[in-house]
Amino acid sequence: MTHTVAPQVLHSLPLFAGLAEQDRDELVRGGKIRRYESGQNVFRYGDPIRSFYVICDGAVQMFRETPNGHEMTTEVLIAGDAIGETEILQLSPTHQFNALAIKDTALIEFPVAWLKDNIRRNGVLALNILGMLSRRAHIATVEAEHKATMTAAQQVSCFLERLCILHDFDPHGFDLPYSKTLIASRLGMELETFSRTLSKIRGHGIVIRGNRVSFSDIEEMEAFVCNNCSIVGNCSEHDKLRQLLLKQKPARHAT
Amino acid sequence: MTHTVAPQVLHSLPLFAGLAEQDRDELVRGGKIRRYESGQNVFRYGDPIRSFYVICDGAVQMFRETPNGHEMTTEVLIAGDAIGETEILQLSPTHQFNALAIKDTALIEFPVAWLKDNIRRNGVLALNILGMLSRRAHIATVEAEHKATMTAAQQVSCFLERLCILHDFDPHGFDLPYSKTLIASRLGMELETFSRTLSKIRGHGIVIRGNRVSFSDIEEMEAFVCNNCSIVGNCSEHDKLRQLLLKQKPARHAT
DNA sequence: CGACACTTTGAAGACGATCAACGCCGGTGG
DNA sequence: CCACCGGCGTTGATCGTCTTCAAAGTGTCG
Secondary structure (H helix, E strand, C coil), rough: CCCCCHHHHCCCCCCHCCCCHHHHHEEEEEEEEECCCCEEEEECCCCEEEEEECCCCCCEEEEEEECCCCEEEEEEECCCEEEEHHHHHHCCCCCCEEEEEEEEEEEEEHHHHHHHHHHHHHHHHHHHHHHHHHHHHHHHHHHHHHHHHCHHHHHHHHHHHHHHHHHCCCCCCEEECCCHHHHHHCCCCCHHHHHHHHHHHHHCCCEEEEEEEEEHHHHHHHHHHCCCCCCCCCCCHHHHHHHHHHCCCCCCCCC | CCCCHHHHHHCCCCCCCCCCCCHHHHHHHCEEEEEEECCCCCCCCCCCCCCCEEECCCCEEEEEEEECCEEEEEEEEEEEEEEEHHHHHHCCCCCCCEEEECCEEEEEEEEEEHHHHHHHCCCCHHHHHHCCCCCCCHHHHHHHHHHHHHHHHHHHHHHHHHHHHHCCCCCCCEECCCCCHHHHHCCCCCCCHHHHHHHHHHHCEEEEEEEEEEEHHHHHHHHHHCCCCCCCCCCCCHHHHHHHCCCCHCCCCCC
């Protein structure tokens, strides 16, 4: 296992978008590459907040545990995502989440104080972080709303759609990138509910067998998911999905 | 109705915290004071995004409507809060929410492009916005979690607690600042559920009659609310509430 | 007084959580 | 090579909670 990460990976991080080459390189020099094996903790609930991280490769589960032993996943982060954006500028001196690598993962780590300094100095960096944060806030809001207005089946469909787009999978057929247990936890529902739901959405343009997902009828799916989603035209997910469907070669329906 | 806002109000806005006096004054000069009567829209879903606002006085409801006529309130903003932080840095050229003044309200309005310029130039301003945004993201995450793990009664209790602290009310007794209909919508539950819930939490240290709320037994309440909240020690709300209870004169129990 | 908005209460139904049992698979050890 | 185990997922039955529909109560303001 090497301790380097390909430069082009670093250079394409959203955090550094639009930065002059030399600024970017200087920032990169301020960070340290860290590697975690699947199952290792990046940090735990209650640990002091020292660093800000960006994922170069892999996936990290952010979660909390309730006193009654329940585990709630707030986020599954992948390459390009930042860890701790929401924490570094808050009062709390300790982490409010557990961060657990669920695949072999490479991060780049920056000291919090160093980062704040650079935000103050570098307006482009500030706007990049602002953009990432505002995107996260927006998503969180929409999901809270979905949880209040949608049935489990609609939430699952909506999630699968976004999953497909986010990971740039082929909508004709892709494998779930995480365990169903994790996805259920991410969606704030019980594994049993999730499992049952998968059969229910079959009649709405989504086919799931084992870990294999494929979207068979976007019209149907859209009608089903969006019928009480408030973000009317905006559910841009559907448009993107449509584009993906067209882009991919018609796929030789691997029956 | 005057079109000015007291300078000390402007100067104490979180947005301008920590800024040099002259920087702050220059920023204030870049904004325009706007006044809205209760019931007026600041903007509507689908309107083009042109401005960023900070509330100087009053209250603004942010909400969306689902195709089936359901109204979902994502936020009720008060003095010091910003409107549109989550939108100005996103791709969408149009507002994703309705913003409605629910009291007579004064805002200060800044053009988006102007604001971005200033963020780029002024590191302290950038950090202020970053802080506000990260706070919002954090709250959104926690609330999503609450919606998944708490009963309606716990959510209502938790909400009333935060309401009291946020508005700096006397925990021994205060009036709800908005209609129950609005609060229910804000909590993502039906008015009927909310109404019924109010009687249920009576046995847990919270007394409600009409619009009057008072916290009678913090220990009991804390035990009830937090028993499956994952933010174990952190529910700093309880500590703050305790402090408020001590600070206020023992209150002549206005029976 | 009457109109209207807001809230409460009741009864029925839908949905998800919970508890329990079972099937499936990969790994370990005899 | 087979037996056993543990992690993971499915399925079934039951229960509690929230929503929904319906009706009645409360308050304010003309």
